[in-house]
Amino acid sequence: MSDVSLLRKAQQACSDLHLLYVEDDRTLAEATAKTLSSFFKSITMAHDGKEGLETYQAGIFDIVLTDILMPHMDGKEMSRRIREINPEQSIIVMSAHEESSYLMELIEIGIYKFIQKPPNLDRLAECILSTATNINNAKMVAKLANETKQNLAESQELLRNIIDTVPVRIFWKDKDSKYLGCNKLFANDAGLHGQDELIGKTDFDLVWKDQAQGYVNDDKAVMTSGQEKISYEEMQTQANGNMIWLTTSKTPLLNQNSEIIGVLGTYVDITKQKETMAEIQKAKDDLGYQAEHDILTGLPNRTLYFDRLHQAIKKAPRSDTKVGVIFIDLDRFKEINDTLGHDIGDKVIQLLGERLCNSLRKVDTIARFGGDEFILLIEHIKDMKNITEILEKLMKSMETPIKVQEHSLYLTLSAGVSIYPDDGQSAEILIRNADTAMYRAKDDGRNTYHFYTKEMTMESFSHMVMSKNIRQALDNREFVVYYQPQIDGKTRKLLGMEALVRWISPTEGFISPADFIPVAEECGLIDKLGQYVFEEAASQIVQWYNKGLNPGHVSVNLSPIELQQENFIQLLQDKMQALNCDPSWLELEITEGYTMKNPEVAIQMLQGIKDLGIKLSMDDFGTGYSSLAYLKKLPIDKLKIDQAFVRELPENMHDIAIVESIISMAKSMKFSVIAEGVETLTQHDFLIEKGCHNIQGYFYAKPMPSNEMEEFIQTFDNK
Ligand code: C2E
Ligand code: CA
Ligand code: CA
Numbered sequence: 001m002s003d004v005s006l007l008r009k010a011q012q013a014c015s016d017l018h019l020l021y022v023e024d025d026r027t028l029a030e031a032t033a034k035t036l037s038s039f040f041k042s043i044t045m046a047h048d049g050k051e052g053l054e055t056y057q058a059g060i061f062d063i064v065l066t067d068i069l070m071p072h073m074d075g076k077e078m079s080r081r082i083r084e085i086n087p088e089q090s091i092i093v094m095s096a097h098e099e100s101s102y103l104m105e106l107i108e109i110g111i112y113k114f115i116q117k118p119p120n121l122d123r124l125a126e127c128i129l130s131t132a133t134n135i136n137n138a139k140m141v142a143k144l145a146n147e148t149k150q151n152l153a154e155s156q157e158l159l160r161n162i163i164d165t166v167p168v169r170i171f172w173k174d175k176d177s178k179y180l181g182c183n184k185l186f187a188n189d190a191g192l193h194g195q196d197e198l199i200g201k202t203d204f205d206l207v208w209k210d211q212a213q214g215y216v217n218d219d220k221a222v223m224t225s226g227q228e229k230i231s232y233e234e235m236q237t238q239a240n241g242n243m244i245w246l247t248t249s250k251t252p253l254l255n256q257n258s259e260i261i262g263v264l265g266t267y268v269d270i271t272k273q274k275e276t277m278a279e280i281q282k283a284k285d286d287l288g289y290q291a292e293h294d295i296l297t298g299l300p301n302r303t304l305y306f307d308r309l310h311q312a313i314k315k316a317p318r319s320d321t322k323v324g325v326i327f328i329d330l331d332r333f334k335e336i337n338d339t340l341g342h343d344i345g346d347k348v349i350q351l352l353g354e355r356l357c358n359s360l361r362k363v364d365t366i367a368r369f370g371g372d373e374f375i376l377l378i379e380h381i382k383d384m385k386n387i388t389e390i391l392e393k394l395m396k397s398m399e400t401p402i403k404v405q406e407h408s409l410y411l412t413l414s415a416g417v418s419i420y421p422d423d424g425q426s427a428e429i430l431i432r433n434a435d436t437a438m439y440r441a442k443d444d445g446r447n448t449y450h451f452y453t454k455e456m457t458m459e460s461f462s463h464m465v466m467s468k469n470i471r472q473a474l475d476n477r478e479f480v481v482y483y484q485p486q487i488d489g490k491t492r493k494l495l496g497m498e499a500l501v502r503w504i505s506p507t508e509g510f511i512s513p514a515d516f517i518p519v520a521e522e523c524g525l526i527d528k529l530g531q532y533v534f535e536e537a538a539s540q541i542v543q544w545y546n547k548g549l550n551p552g553h554v555s556v557n558l559s560p561i562e563l564q565q566e567n568f569i570q571l572l573q574d575k576m577q578a579l580n581c582d583p584s585w586l587e588l589e590i591t592e593g594y595t596m597k598n599p600e601v602a603i604q605m606l607q608g609i610k611d612l613g614i615k616l617s618m619d620d621f622g623t624g625y626s627s628l629a630y631l632k633k634l635p636i637d638k639l640k641i642d643q644a645f646v647r648e649l650p651e652n653m654h655d656i657a658i659v660e661s662i663i664s665m666a667k668s669m670k671f672s673v674i675a676e677g678v679e680t681l682t683q684h685d686f687l688i689e690k691g692c693h694n695i696q697g698y699f700y701a702k703p704m705p706s707n708e709m710e711e712f713i714q715t716f717d718n719k
Pocket of ligand 3: 619620640642643676
């Protein structure tokens with residue numbers, strides 16, 4: 001009786017297996033095959049070793065069951081060959097041999113399973129079961145292994161996806177900085193089609209070869225130190241040629257034994273952030289720039305200048321050099337603004353800025369302080385000659401006219417200099433003192449420069465106080481007009497008088513117009529003061545005429561600045577009308593300087609005055625440089641010989657010559673002529689003898705208040 005459970009087990013175990021059965025005894029073969037057919041999924045038969053081997057090669061068999069003694073090729077040889085093809089192949093030998101030496105040979109080729117021939121079913125089932133169990137176990141293990149492999153492949157795929165999805169570039173390199181792998185984003189940056197293309201390449205092979213050396217150096221540093229390098233910024237050339245900014249981190253790449261086998265890197269493209277940051281920075285810089293620069297000229301402004309001056313003062317003692325502060329003011333800039341307009345004024349300032357810049361060394365600073373004021377900072381002065389040279393250069397740079405539209409403007413500068421440490425220890429004091437010195441240059445007739453001296457401070461202080469006081473004095477009516485007679489020395493008749501303003505201050509006492517007129521001109525109060533004098537003088541003369549007196553004309557001094565008022569002529573007309581003043585009772589005194597500065601404008605303005613019926617007299621004549629030809633063009637009536645030429649008459653030969661030539665010039669041009677500052681009889685008589693009959697001076701009378709003048713008018717002609 002066969003063991004049923006054993007058979008069932010064997011049938012179960014073999015149900016999926018394929019058998020190759022090799023047996024030359026056909027009867028036995030068929031009988032056995034019949035028995036086994038219920039066990040195996042398939043049974044393939046061969047009838048000798050050669051056929052068995054060929055069949056084996058053509059198919060897939062889980063078990064080979066073979067006889068030993070067969071024609072053409074015996075079972076032993078066939079088994080050996082099969083083993084060569086597949087060392088794992090399960091082979092069961094069915095044989096009548098029992099000799100141990102023979103079995104040993106089979107064992108040597110790895111065959112452990114033997115069945116006695118003819119086979120007993122149980123023994124066959126047992127043998128097949130154990131073989132099948134082994135095969136099935138092996139298959140199970142293989143399947144498991146396969147599944148595990150697949151799982152691994154899946155998890156690798158997942159990792160790959162993650163690596164390719166994170167918005168970070170990832171790459172890893174070996175010890176020679178050769179790429180082992182990267183993610184998609186990285187491959188894109190490198191302009192590669194697939195990640196595999198990268199493998200084996202170095203940075204020198206990629207689009208960013210210009211940066212390769214730096215990258216490789218970083219790799220080396222990370223690998224040799226074993227320390228990661230975290231979040232540092234660097235640049236990278238991309239496939240499209242653009243440069244991008246990266247934040248990179250590199251860390252050593254370790255194997256299972258924690259040995260460094262390469263470097264793992266990641267980076268983020270921060271170009272956008274950088275650009276945004278740069279925009280923010282630029283906005284900040286622009287603000288900073290605007291805070292430190294003058295918009296019109298683009299030059300440093302007051303703030304930046306102070307900053308640089310502070311620095312220069314700090315540095316100077318170390319190099320044992322001096323620092324120069326040069327304060328520059330454009331002469332008569334207001335005139336340009338008023339006559340040509342602010343647009344041209346602005347352009348002039350711009351061009352002036354450029355011109356000043358060009359006559360400086362690169363190391364010097366030029367700043368605009370506003371209006372027409374510029375200030376220079378000259379460092380590293382070893383010799384004061386350096387400063388003088390710069391000043392001369394600046395002054396000379398103004399000899400070429402500044403061209404704006406159709407205008408060629410001849411401009412001049414006044415400059416004041418203060419030196420650190422001689423003239424002050426602080427930036428504030430140095431600038432103030434340079435400013436003071438600049439005012440001195442203005443007082444000296446402009447177009448010049450002055451070095452600061454201690455004495456100036458006192459003067460400028462009173463200058464400052466004075467300008468404040470002039471304002472108050474106008475409000476308080478502290479200005480009084482005095483009158484000085486002008487007499488025909490031959491007929492001893494009163495021709496008229498000159499109006500001369502006086503400042504009688506309740507605190508300071510009498511202040512000379514020679515002191516306060518220039519200040520009033522500087523601080524812009526001369527217009528107001530001039531109008532006041534004109535009104536006083538005109539209403540006074542009207543009053544005297546109305547009283548039936550015969551005062552002649554009143555001659556009022558005009559500052560050149562007053563003449564720059566656009567509506568000046570209109571103002572005169574309005575005032576005369578309001579006061580009911582006959583224009584023939586008036587005369588205006590102008591100076592040569594004014595007419596020479598801008599002849600075209602001057603001639604037009606003077607003609608306007610003359611057209612009102614007011615006479616014009618040229619004051620201080622002889623001190624300027626008017627040419628005869630030029631004088632001819634001016635619509636004036638009278639030349640006034642300056643008292644400087646009268647003072648030393650008749651001793652000074654030079655003065656005699658001048659006075660004589662002025663008189664003959666006036667005669668030839670049909671101007672009348674008057675001499676001022678005549679104090680002595682000799683001077684008086686000399687002038688009359690030379691043909692100048694009109695006399696003004698202490699010889700007849702000093703300037704006097706209106707009440708005294710009224711008496712003078714009433715009595716003089718009657719003497
Ligand atoms: P100026 O127009 O040349 O005036 C003549 C100056 O000589 C006056 O000085 C007068 O007082 C002085 N003087 C007159 N006769 C003699 C003399 O025989 N000997 C001497 N040594 N001096 C004599 P003052 O009044 O001090 O005026 C000085 C200057 O102030 C004037 O010079 C004029 O340029 C200016 N000034 C005076 N009043 C006015 C005014 O109302 N408006 C303007 N714009 N300037 C004025
Ligand atoms: Ca005068
Ligand atoms: Ca004069």
